[in-house]
Amino acid sequence: MTTALVLSGCAGSSLDQSGGGGTGGAVKIGLLVPLSGVYAPLGEDMRNGFQLYLDQHGGKLGGRAVEVVSADEGEGPQTGVPAAQKLVTQDQVTAVVGVVNSATALGLRDFFHESKKPLLVANAGADDVTGARKSEYVWRTSFANGKVAAPLGPAVAKEAKGGVYLIAADYAAGREMIAGFRKTFEAAGGKVAGEEYTPFGKTQDFQPFLSAIRGSDAKAVYAFYAGAEAVSFVKQYKQFGLAGSTPLYGTGFLTEGGVLDAQGDAAVGVKTSLHYSAELDTPRNKEFAAAYRKAYDEAPTVYAVQAYDAATVLDKALPGAPGGTGEELVKALGTVGTVDSPRGRWSFDADHDAQQTYYLREVRSSGGTMVNAVVSELG
Numbered sequence: 508m509t510t511a512l513v514l515s516g517c518a519g520s521s522l523d524q525s526g527g528g529g530t531g532g533a534v535k536i537g538l539l540v541p542l543s544g545v546y547a548p549l550g551e552d553m554r555n556g557f558q559l560y561l562d563q564h565g566g567k568l569g570g571r572a573v574e575v576v577s578a579d580e581g582e583g584p585q586t587g588v589p590a591a592q593k594l595v596t597q598d599q600v601t602a603v604v605g606v607v608n609s610a611t612a613l614g615l616r617d618f619f620h621e622s623k624k625p626l627l628v629a630n631a632g633a634d635d636v637t638g639a640r641k642s643e644y645v646w647r648t649s650f651a652n653g654k655v656a657a658p659l660g661p662a663v664a665k666e667a668k669g670g671v672y673l674i675a676a677d678y679a680a681g682r683e684m685i686a687g688f689r690k691t692f693e694a695a696g697g698k699v700a701g702e703e704y705t706p707f708g709k710t711q712d713f714q715p716f717l718s719a720i721r722g723s724d725a726k727a728v729y730a731f732y733a734g735a736e737a738v739s740f741v742k743q744y745k746q747f748g749l750a751g752s753t754p755l756y757g758t759g760f761l762t763e764g765g766v767l768d769a770q771g772d773a774a775v776g777v778k779t780s781l782h783y784s785a786e787l788d789t790p791r792n793k794e795f796a797a798a799y800r801k802a803y804d805e806a807p808t809v810y811a812v813q814a815y816d817a818a819t820v821l822d823k824a825l826p827g828a829p830g831g832t833g834e835e836l837v838k839a840l841g842t843v844g845t846v847d848s849p850r851g852r853w854s855f856d857a858d859h860d861a862q863q864t865y866y867l868r869e870v871r872s873s874g875g876t877m878v879n880a881v882v883s884e885l886g
């Protein structure tokens with residue numbers, strides 16, 4: 508793994524402190540991802556994806572050398588908001604990329620809107636960030652919670668042999684991932700057999716919740732968990748004996764990357780919706796996945812791709828911001844057009860969200876390694 512241009516702060520930097528705003532100089536980009544807490548592994552993937560793009564492009568974006576200033580988002584807004592404020596006010600970055608947690612993104616929206624600094628959200632799916640509270644300064648290269656969850660609803664309504672139990676981490680993302688799924692699931696005739704929200708970042712033993720599922724007459728389960736919680740949930744689901752009898756569905760974060768490695772064969776058969784799989788059989792993804800494996804010795808993840816694509820759009824937009832101002836940069840972000848991403852081609856919609864294809868994936872063993880096989884496109 509290379510850390511060439513990733514610095515942990517601006518101390519000792521020889522670059523000017525203005526964010527490198529002016530033409531030709533280096534440009535400072537803040538990278539705000541969890542370096543601690545349940546989502547730390549997701550943050551690591553995002554750093555890797557962003558760095559890979561830089562390494563493939565001579566350390567430059569928009570023709571200018573880049574200094575990446577990293578900050579720890581931690582487990583939510585209590586840590587993430589001050590860390591972002593430091594990047595903008597003290598380090599004076601030109602833009603901030605990252606943010607894993609929906610609650611952090613919601614906590615940051617007003618700050619970026621008011622300080623007129625571009626925020627490129629490269630994971631957190633909080634619906635309002637590109638919905639009711641959208642801002643010309645906030646752009647998203649990842650997904651909206653409701654939009655990544657919705658495409659799976661009709662598929663589960665068709666497959667499930669009875670009611671479906673809904674379960675998720677109790678915070679903005681979990682609630683929205685359930686709401687987005689529920690809407691299309693019920694519209695397609697699906698029946699909800701129960702609903703539960705588990706304390707976010709605190710639940711290690713899912714046994715009481717799994718007992719409640721068994722006690723209901725659910726014939727399938729739909730779940731949102733990510734990171735360390737996804738590992739525990741899926742492993743305990745299997746240990747508890749539900750995996751054989753009650754098919755498990757979710758958004759793809761449930762079985763993504765290092766999470767899937769840790770789950771091992773407990774995850775076989777889990778079906779999810781997501782806008783990426785390392786298994787996507789396209790020339791663009793094969794080339795990307797090979798480069799990622801070479802650099803980091805592991806398969807790429809959706810988190811890596813979302814950050815890689817944030818670098819891609821900055822590369823396209825920065826030439827349109829010679830003065831380095833937020834106003835110029837967001838105007839240029841509006842003109843980047845189609846991104847030829849490892850996930851497939853996508854572009855920003857009118858709300859600054861990624862308009863993209865979602866895939867139905869199923870965990871299968873491929874020569875002893877667990878993979879998210881791509882079953883079909885969900886639209």
Ligand code: PHB
Pocket residue numbers: 546607608609610630631632633652680732733734760
């Ligand atoms: C979120 O909080 O928006 C979130 C976190 C982790 C994921 C997906 C969404 O994997």
